[in-house]
Amino acid sequence: MEARASLNLPPPFAEAVSRHEREIMRFLLRMTRDQHDAADLFQETWLRAYRAYPQLDSEQGLRPWLYRIATNLCRNRARDNLRRTRVIANGDDPEADRRHTASASADGGNHDALLHLRRAIAALPGKQGQALMMRKFAGFEYEEIGAALECSAESARANVYQALKKLKAAR
Amino acid sequence: MKEAVKNQELEIRELLGDDGPLGTAGAPSDSAVEAALRTARPKLERALDKVRRPLARIGVINTEIGRLLVAEGPRGLLAVQFLDIGDAPDLLAAMKERFDLVEDQSVAIRIAQEIERYLSGDLHALDRPVDLSLVRSEFQRRALTRLRRTVPPGSVITYQALAAAVGAPAGQRAIGNTMATNPVPLYVPCHRVIRSDGTVGNYGGGVARKLKLLRAEGFSMDRDYRIPAGSVMGHLVTRIFCRPQCHAAMRADKAKSVIFADPARARTAGLRACKLCRPA
Numbered sequence: 001m002e003a004r005a006s007l008n009l010p011p012p013f014a015e016a017v018s019r020h021e022r023e024i025m026r027f028l029l030r031m032t033r034d035q036h037d038a039a040d041l042f043q044e045t046w047l048r049a050y051r052a053y054p055q056l057d058s059e060q061g062l063r064p065w066l067y068r069i070a071t072n073l074c075r076n077r078a079r080d081n082l083r084r085t086r087v088i089a090n091g092d093d094p095e096a097d098r099r100h101t102a103s104a105s106a107d108g109g110n111h112d113a114l115l116h117l118r119r120a121i122a123a124l125p126g127k128q129g130q131a132l133m134m135r136k137f138a139g140f141e142y143e144e145i146g147a148a149l150e151c152s153a154e155s156a157r158a159n160v161y162q163a164l165k166k167l168k169a170a171r
Numbered sequence: 172m173k174e175a176v177k178n179q180e181l182e183i184r185e186l187l188g189d190d191g192p193l194g195t196a197g198a199p200s201d202s203a204v205e206a207a208l209r210t211a212r213p214k215l216e217r218a219l220d221k222v223r224r225p226l227a228r229i230g231v232i233n234t235e236i237g238r239l240l241v242a243e244g245p246r247g248l249l250a251v252q253f254l255d256i257g258d259a260p261d262l263l264a265a266m267k268e269r270f271d272l273v274e275d276q277s278v279a280i281r282i283a284q285e286i287e288r289y290l291s292g293d294l295h296a297l298d299r300p301v302d303l304s305l306v307r308s309e310f311q312r313r314a315l316t317r318l319r320r321t322v323p324p325g326s327v328i329t330y331q332a333l334a335a336a337v338g339a340p341a342g343q344r345a346i347g348n349t350m351a352t353n354p355v356p357l358y359v360p361c362h363r364v365i366r367s368d369g370t371v372g373n374y375g376g377g378v379a380r381k382l383k384l385l386r387a388e389g390f391s392m393d394r395d396y397r398i399p400a401g402s403v404m405g406h407l408v409t410r411i412f413c414r415p416q417c418h419a420a421m422r423a424d425k426a427k428s429v430i431f432a433d434p435a436r437a438r439t440a441g442l443r444a445c446k447l448c449r450p451a
Contacts, residue, residue, distance in 0.1 A: 026204045030198060043215050050219060054268045
């Protein structure tokens, strides 16, 4: 007890995993809407977190820090997917084609609108996209977003606001 | 399907809403999360197993000689740090890079007990294995290893002699730095290294601690912090000890000599008296 107070170490990594794996998985499933993508990103998020764990200073920063890693990976993945769909528009990638058909099925209009929105989110500039995802998908307070993005709470709020403005304009 | 369409509408509205997190629209169910975790968890464990750092237990404890940070890895004691001296953050950062740290008071308690026993005269209480992987260079590791192996309690060695002993006769400054950054003081007895003029020299934990540790080992420096009058030179290869003025001692290779507080300590360490100078 005494040691914990004076060392202020983050919890052992296994404890960090068991404490946060559920919400990270939920976040990734919601972000990607694809079980395989979510599973990939889940593994990648925790592996990156493990590698960088020595640089994490204390327990307080853990949760926003994990979300920052996950959010970054989501954005990268979304950008890659975007690039892939553009390629499909010209060429033919049967695997991605299947995906596209599956997603465009059934409830046409709304689904396409959602897809469109997600692409717009992926295309947002760095901090805006991250702040928006943390606010919308993970339900963070602006203080927490600020902590994750190393900026003030006001700046986090401004980033979310700017992001929403762009999304509405893109619609 | 109607339901799904409604949910999507809701989600779009929530996504574009000015504030607040998304509601339940588009949220994965608890069972979907659990199902995804069931397959992802073992996969993650396997991936982590390939990159995992070894485990080290770390704790803080108060002892007779001050507040100590203590860490032990699978191969031995990694660190014993006086917390009033101050470079604990550096040491902690270095340990985090190489080990998964777990706070565990039991290690600190065991070490504190060993130190108490040691200070009250059990000179073998600090014989547990040490792991010098936090030491920066191979030279430094060699010097610390040599010191621990060859300079027993009740004796001291000079910076110069230790430098010569590890093959760097001009490296006494480097030895000084090595001792100053020793991550495992007491267990690697850097308090037993003194200056060539016979004065006590510096100590990472403060000179007062150095004197106290030496005294506990039966090596009391005199009032001017110099080696005491009755001390003798012990040759570690011939296993003979001499008065410092003995011709044989002066000719002897300093790199293989240590200084004992008195003849009795030299004998305890298994050396015999020189027949020329006949130390008492």
